[in-house]
Amino acid sequence: MYDIGEAMSIITSATRMWLTKSTKPFRFVNISDEKLEYDNEQNMGLYVHIPFCRQICDFCPYCKEIYDRKKCNKYIDSLIQEIHIVGKMHKGKKQVTSLYFGGGSPALAVERIEEIINTINIYFYITEGIGIELHPSDLEVSKLTKLKKAGVTKICIGIQSFNEKFQALLGRCNANAKVISQVLNDVEFETVSMDFIFALPSQTFEDLKSDIDTAFECGANHIAVYPFIDFTFTKSKIKGMKSKKKRELLDLITEYCYSKGYRRDSIWTFSKNHTAKYSSMTRDNFLGFGCSATTLLKDRFKINTFSVEEYIKRINKHILPTSLTIKFTLRQRMIYYLFWSAYSTKVDSAEFEKFFGIPLKRMYGLELFLAKLFGFVTEKDGVYSMTLKGAFYFHYYESFYTLSYIDKMWGIMRTNAFPDGISL
Numbered sequence: 001m002y003d004i005g006e007a008m009s010i011i012t013s014a015t016r017m018w019l020t021k022s023t024k025p026f027r028f029v030n031i032s033d034e035k036l037e038y039d040n041e042q043n044m045g046l047y048v049h050i051p052f053c054r055q056i057c058d059f060c061p062y063c064k065e066i067y068d069r070k071k072c073n074k075y076i077d078s079l080i081q082e083i084h085i086v087g088k089m090h091k092g093k094k095q096v097t098s099l100y101f102g103g104g105s106p107a108l109a110v111e112r113i114e115e116i117i118n119t120i121n122i123y124f125y126i127t128e129g130i131g132i133e134l135h136p137s138d139l140e141v142s143k144l145t146k147l148k149k150a151g152v153t154k155i156c157i158g159i160q161s162f163n164e165k166f167q168a169l170l171g172r173c174n175a176n177a178k179v180i181s182q183v184l185n186d187v188e189f190e191t192v193s194m195d196f197i198f199a200l201p202s203q204t205f206e207d208l209k210s211d212i213d214t215a216f217e218c219g220a221n222h223i224a225v226y227p228f229i230d231f232t233f234t235k236s237k238i239k240g241m242k243s244k245k246k247r248e249l250l251d252l253i254t255e256y257c258y259s260k261g262y263r264r265d266s267i268w269t270f271s272k273n274h275t276a277k278y279s280s281m282t283r284d285n286f287l288g289f290g291c292s293a294t295t296l297l298k299d300r301f302k303i304n305t306f307s308v309e310e311y312i313k314r315i316n317k318h319i320l321p322t323s324l325t326i327k328f329t330l331r332q333r334m335i336y337y338l339f340w341s342a343y344s345t346k347v348d349s350a351e352f353e354k355f356f357g358i359p360l361k362r363m364y365g366l367e368l369f370l371a372k373l374f375g376f377v378t379e380k381d382g383v384y385s386m387t388l389k390g391a392f393y394f395h396y397y398e399s400f401y402t403l404s405y406i407d408k409m410w411g412i413m414r415t416n417a418f419p420d421g422i423s424l
């Protein structure tokens, strides 16, 4: 008998082989000192990771550690150096769509956010604004004012749930709607997004509906509703919901948001208006700075080390802090492209052809035909849009992918700063 992990690994490997038309695994190797070629990349985003938190949540898989002022400052000195090293790899000033600060709780370094943005501005020209993830404890008028003055236009608050029962289950507090509403009234941002976690034990649609309503009432114009994922390396004791129940919840949430006139702009996100956007993921290419940050370019995907100490040491030697890199075959790059694009619930054939110079139908005609036949997607003018069923199965497959690829990789990288290699 296979255990669940083996079964997931078989499914993801079989899908990978089918879509890449190769038995070759995704092979990540330890190379770090190569020049990154991104002069000609279009629609590129930037990401900065700040891995410090006031306290650690048991369920959280991200790269983070307890905040220490001195260590955080040393880290940011190195982060600024990394931006200089990578920024100098292209000529002139490169146009990018956006800059996102994630973590961790990046606002713990509020006094240095402006300095980081100013460094980015030496090498990059940002067209669609700057976003930052906030913990509810960061919601103070003085802090938000500083962030706004530094150039931040979008904020995303990790609420998880307004319901005290689920806050307690997750070991969270401070998500008080009245207080949040007051602060958001005093300092306005173009996008105010709020993160929620769903599919927690005993959670009902009524609980989620109440969270969604409270979010929009207290100042959000965008929400992200993530399914709870039980990563094997976290200390969380919370058990996820059965898949059937999860699907019912996801469909009810989606239908409810549509009935309120909200727009679905990715698998998990809904917005009140067109200007409200918050997404560090749905980009063709991105450059990542800081521990654990990932970079996706035409020819490669790379991940920085998860160790703050080793990150600082590498930067002090003027070497990129890359831990693992995969150099893509064309088919592998196409899979990455389709996987990231699918987060937006749409794949546009014209955009695919512009990116690869090959028609989407020529590469994946059979798969698209089957996806239409089984009711996972609809097509209009070459744009494939996921149906509710398609979005559920993408989300379902994505959980498999997360648990068999990301869980394995992050599990290793948390304890080994520079592994020799990983095959997925």
Ligand SMILES: C[S@@+](CC[C@H](N)C(=O)[O-])C[C@H]1O[C@@H](n2cnc3c(N)ncnc32)[C@H](O)[C@@H]1O
Residues within 6 Å of the ligand: 059, 060, 061, 062, 102, 103, 104, 105, 133, 134, 135, 136, 157, 158, 159, 160, 195, 196, 197, 226, 227, 228, 229, 230, 231
């Ligand atoms: C880096 S955290 C958010 C910012 C801030 N540190 C906070 O906790 O409020 C990013 C988001 O990932 C989501 N998240 C974290 N762990 C998760 C898990 N195990 N399953 C699903 N979503 C998770 C949460 O919604 C969280 O707000």
Ligand code: SF4
Residues within 6 Å of the ligand: 052, 053, 054, 055, 056, 057, 060, 061, 062, 064, 103, 104, 105, 135, 158
């Ligand atoms: S959920 Fe947020 S606050 Fe909690 S450990 Fe993760 S990054 Fe830190």
